[in-house]
Amino acid sequence: MTAVAENTELTRATTSRPNWLRKIKMGRLLTHFMLLFLVALWTLPTVGLLVSSLRDKDQLAVSGWWTAMSASESLGVTRIGTAADQVAEGGQFVISGNVFGSDTNKQLGGFGLSNSEPAATEPGGSMEMKEGGTITVAADGSFNWTSPSEFTHTRGPRIFYLAQIAPRFTLDNYYEVLTSNGVWRSFVNSFTVTIPATIIPILIAAFAAYALAWMRFPFRGFIVALVVGLLVVPLQMSLIPLLTLYNQLAQMFGAEDGKTYLGIWLAHTAFGLPLAIYLLRNYMVGLPKEIMESARIDGASHFKIFTGMILPLSFPALASFSIFQFLWVWNDLLVAMVFLGAQQDRLVLTGKLVSLLGSRGNNWEILTAGAFITIVVPLIVFFALQRYFVRGLLAGSVK
Template sequence: MTLSARFLKIGPARLFVHVCVLLIVIIWLIPTLGIFVSAVRDKDQIVVSGWWTAFAGSTRTVAARLGTADQQKQEGATYVISGNLLEGQDGRSLKAFGTRIQQPSAYQAGETANLGEGLSLQVNEDGTYRYMKNAAFTDDDAGRRVYVAVSTPPEFTLQNYKTVLTGEGIGQSFINSLTVTIPATIIPILIAAFAAYALSWMEFPGRALLIALVVGLIVVPLQMSLIPLLRLYNMVGSAFDVPSKTYPGIWLAHTAFGMPLAIFLLRAYIAGLPKEIIESARVDGASDFEIFVRIVLPLSFPALASFAIFQFLWVWNDLLVAMVFLGTDRQHLVLTGALNALLGSRGGNWEILTASAFVTIVVPLLVFFGLQRYLVRGLLAGSVKGG
């Protein structure tokens, strides 16, 4: 079947949906692509041109000075000062030049500019120049400032990443973020899985009330519960002489904030598992723990993976909870906190900021693309049940 025939078979409605999805994907990818390209560009090129021109090179205007009077040579009746304005800058070419800041590109490369009072200047594309006068140069004539438009070929480097990971503290913050995120993702999944199984397949008084409570806790804003939780945490720490600003504290905080959604998603999936499998296992003498470990957990992997994506991304991108429970000292600062600090101290260094930003998003991207095939299956769990 040809491509056109396939499009006709899709139908206009589905084709419209596919086109809209494609446009959304492209719009989301453009900023990520821009960050990646800018992070490997030379810092001087980032300042003068956008990332979309990275493969076409860039042109910027720089100031230079011509030679001094003691460098002049007499050629017949003309005195000449010569040299190269691009000396030591291999691969670059000169497009235009000028003698006034208001008109830095008044003359094209190779053109001879008449500067008046017997002075003329010729600057070639390779940077060589001839500064000429019909009389001997004086100190006032020589050493003149000129402005040249220099074309630079594309330059890519990994030095930006090296600077970020070794000199800006991002490497330590990267480890801190992993230390916070991995346990804060695993702990709520384990606890919520047990709770979801109990709310789905175990009969006990108050089960319906607990389910309603879990659904209600989902809509409670984090900011509303943050201060009471912090006060409780400090009280417990003072009572048992436990130091504040520790990793177990932030693990428990993220576990508390993520638990309602985790129980809700996992219960929807586990409740939709075939009832015959659970009943057959009980007839064979399996306990609830054995049913949960050997049957429910393996069958619930799509739901576990879907929540793991949400929890990992939320904890990894978190700044507020990390600053409250870990503080802002360099030994405990997470990646988002370090990037926020760079915005204040290195706000003009785009090469540092883009490299830091890409380091921040690369792990969530890997997690998402590694588990995204389970995402839709986990989110749609329980919405449709077989007869």
């Protein structure tokens, strides 16, 4: 009787829970939590890079991007005026100015005469100077140095201070990157390399995939196996032989300089074709066979079937490979340096950022803005085509 009563109470407690609570499964809940965690983990660096690229360079140098919405504190030092800057006012000799210069985004936290005590005196307070007289510094950084006797010093003394910098965001970093150092030219060069190197292998692979999927000819199975085998060939192993062959052909046709855009287009086409043919062929094999048979009965040729039926139906697979190829070519540095060299007029964006690391490695505002410019184009391409991405990847994988 006790066991029956316990089971009855358990059943009653289960059935009394809300419907939405009964439908929740711990496995599904855990899966969703892990997906959200991974998305946040991968998104966080991108958000940090974007925030850093928009911050003022003074703030970026002293604090992390996660403090962008709060005021930051920095240590500063400046030299105030000499005897040549003094004016006589009411029987006093006065030297005035602002320790922040023209920067109006700072508030004084304290000032002093030594690096060990940069905030010995509070804003609005006064301090005796070694050169004579008394200096008073207000919260906005403006100072008045007064003395009953005339100043005679020829070198301005140093004033140390702690400054509170209010949050400030600006596009100056992007303006500096795009208008100097040749980055804009490299940005255009990356498009010049990437767009043809994405379109050419798609066109070739689409024709090859249709032939391998629906046309009957000898050694078709062997060619499919060869394409799959080429997927595992390391890029580094074939790079130098391909460059040697290309240079020999360039010399054969009388070209003075073998480092041209044509060379890198052909290289990226060769490296991208195996994956493109594999993805498109798997997708096209899964298309309804009856459609092609009906078209052949109506007298349509292979070319008509390919252009009028296969290409429109294969758009998800084409979009998937376009994302892969665009990201690969846009982010590439090795192939670009081998086939284009370090010529400034042909240097791609990734190569230019590498040179910036060497020449301006301390200018974080330049590096963060340049890095985000590099990733913003692939992000736009991915989000524009992402709805076709999974459909194209999974096509042909399940029968």
